[in-house]
Each structure stands twice: as structure tokens, then as C-alpha cells.
Amino acid sequence: MADTLERPAAQPDRPRASPRRIRRRRGNPLIRWTLRLVAVVYVAALVALPVFTVTKETFGNGLDPVLEAVSSPDFVAAVKLTLLVAGLAVLLNTVFGLAVSYLLVRYRFPGRGLLNTVIDLPVSISPVVVGLALILVYGTTGWFGTDLESVGIQIIFSTPGMVIATVVVALPLVVREIIPVLEEAGLDQDQAAQSLGANAVQRFLRITLPTIKWALAYGVVLSLARSLGEFGAVRVVSSSIAQESQTVTLYINDQYQEFGPKPEQAAFAAAFTLMITAIVFIAIIAALRPKDK
Structure with a gap:
């Protein structure tokens, strides 16, 4: 008996993206490093600085x-x-x-x-x-x-x-x-x-x-x-x-x-x-x- 399910036609290979395009998809390095810097400064100001202050005042004497x-x-x-x-x-x-x-x-x-x-x-x-x-x-x-x-x-x-x-x-x-x-x-x-x-x-x-x-x-x-x-x-x-x-x-x-x-x-x-x-x-x-x- 012949198979009732048909195999899908082979799809042509899609052209691979060039390294330059891949690099662009990752975003602008300047923007990426700026966002990282903002995140680090934000966390440091809200978390690290108070922790450091409490530690310093605790062991100051x-x-x-x-x-x-x-x-x-x-x-x-x-x-x-x-x-x-x-x-x-x-x-x-x-x-x-x-x-x-x-x-x-x-x-x-x-x-x-x-x-x-x-x-x-x-x-x-x-x-x-x-x-x-x-x-x-x-x-x-x-x-x-x-x-x-x-x-x-x-x-x-x-x-x-x-x-x-x-x-x-x-x-x-x-x-x-x-x-x-x-x-x-x-x-x-x-x-x-x-x-x-x-x-x-x-x-x-x-x-x-x-x-x-x-x-x-x-x-x-x-x-x-x-x-x-x-x-x-x-x-x-x-x-x-x-x-x-x-x-x-x-x-x-x-x-x-x-x-x-x-x-x-x-x-x-x-x-x-x-x-x-x-x-x-x-x-x-x-x-x-x-x-x-």
C-alpha cells in the first residue's frame, strides 16, 4: 500500500548571515557597554554603597x-x-x-x-x-x-x-x-x-x-x-x-x-x-x- 503521508518538499538552503550581520544583531558595542555601566552604577549606589557604609560604621572602632x-x-x-x-x-x-x-x-x-x-x-x-x-x-x-x-x-x-x-x-x-x-x-x-x-x-x-x-x-x-x-x-x-x-x-x-x-x-x-x-x-x-x- 502506498504511503498516505507525503513528505514535505525539500526547502532550499537559506543563505547564512555574514559575520558582519551577526555582529550587527548583537548591538552597538557603545550602547552595550553604556547599559552595563548604568546597571553597575545603579546596583552599586542602591546596594553596594549601603552595605559598605554599614560595614564601615560597624567596625570603625x-x-x-x-x-x-x-x-x-x-x-x-x-x-x-x-x-x-x-x-x-x-x-x-x-x-x-x-x-x-x-x-x-x-x-x-x-x-x-x-x-x-x-x-x-x-x-x-x-x-x-x-x-x-x-x-x-x-x-x-x-x-x-x-x-x-x-x-x-x-x-x-x-x-x-x-x-x-x-x-x-x-x-x-x-x-x-x-x-x-x-x-x-x-x-x-x-x-x-x-x-x-x-x-x-x-x-x-x-x-x-x-x-x-x-x-x-x-x-x-x-x-x-x-x-x-x-x-x-x-x-x-x-x-x-x-x-x-x-x-x-x-x-x-x-x-x-x-x-x-x-x-x-x-x-x-x-x-x-x-x-x-x-x-x-x-x-x-x-x-x-x-x-x-
Whole structure:
């Protein structure tokens, strides 16, 4: 039997572009180097210069004042509270991010677009507004504040309120890292595993999780860095009492507002510690993440 499919006619070879044309497609070298210079200057002015300034002010008087500042009881208590608040916030955002990302990519339901929009809401509003909104909901005169306080639960001006505020401001980071990877992976492997008898838990652990592990790790690190450095929302819902409800960012603010070289040194030392911690986390995940070819 003759073949029913016809082979396409052979296309004539297209003339190759000359090296001069290829060189032109890459752009004018002057424009290219000008754009690079603008980018370097912009990043240096906004990132490198502040980092250099904080480092210079921190170690301007030597190492001993820095060690004294970071070993003070107020700073140690602030670090412990910051780690507690950030750890709980990252844990909640990781669980929520996994669930919502899977829901938005794998299913279609009424209100899906609204949910997808609300997730990005913390990015578009000020953290101070987030803190104010939490006071209106969980404060003494808020929607649920009176009922919660009647059973002995205080949200605002306590650790739970600081955790909730941190969760809200870091909410989209895990979700926005996972969703593009899930969309690119598609459903083929998941459906194949389902046809072979794998249940939902097995498909998630053996197919979905290995696919999104680097996106999840990167989202968790970004969420952790954001949670450690949060100030605006936490400042509104915290009483900022030393060794009770003062995170590292609140400690930096309070110390810098005091007069004298010692509080200023303590503020710069705490800022340097927080800055280095965030840089280390991001550098580690950037080094471990597979590089694209």
C-alpha cells in the first residue's frame, strides 16, 4: 500500500548571515557597554554603597565594641525572638505555599483568579497597612479581639501578632517560586503515575516534590530572609519591649534613636549581623541551585 503521508518538499538552503550581520544583531558595542555601566552604577549606589557604609560604621572602632554589642542581653533576646517569629512564619508559608500552588496549577474552580490576585496583595500594600489591618481585626476593639481576649488569647502586642504580620508580608514568596515550575512540568508524569496505581501521596512525594525542590528551597530562603528583616508590620503590632517583644529590626530602630556612641554602635552591629545572615542564606541557595545550561 502506498504511503498516505507525503513528505514535505525539500526547502532550499537559506543563505547564512555574514559575520558582519551577526555582529550587527548583537548591538552597538557603545550602547552595550553604556547599559552595563548604568546597571553597575545603579546596583552599586542602591546596594553596594549601603552595605559598605554599614560595614564601615560597624567596625570603625575595632572588633571589641562589636563583640560587646552582639553579646548584650537585649540583643541576644531579640535574636531569639526573631528566630522564633521567622521560623514559625516560614513554616506556615511553606505549608500554605505548597498547598495553594498545587491547587492553582492542578485545578480549575470558581474564585481561582481572585485567590491568585489576593496572594500578591501583600506585595502591593505597605507593611504598615498590614499591621494596622491586623489591629482592626485582632485588636482590643477589633472583630475578634474581644472574643479572643475573653478566653485568654492575646494577638496584638504579643508574639502571635508578630508571627501573623510576618506571615502576611512574606506570603507570596514561596507560591510565586513554585507555580512556574509546576506549570512547566505539566501533568504527563503525574497522570502516568496515576494510571499505574500511585495514590496522591505517592505522586506528590515521588514526582511533584522532586520537580519543585529547588523552587521550594529558593522560596523558603527568600521567605526566611524577608521574615528576618521585616520591620513595618511587626513595629505596628509589637510593643517593642526589650527582652520581651523586640525583634532584631525593632532593636536596631530603638538603639539608633537613642543618643550616644554606644547605642549607635549596637545598632550598626545588629544591622550588620542581620545583613550578613540574609546574604549568607541567599548565597548558599544560589550556590546549591542547579545552573541552567
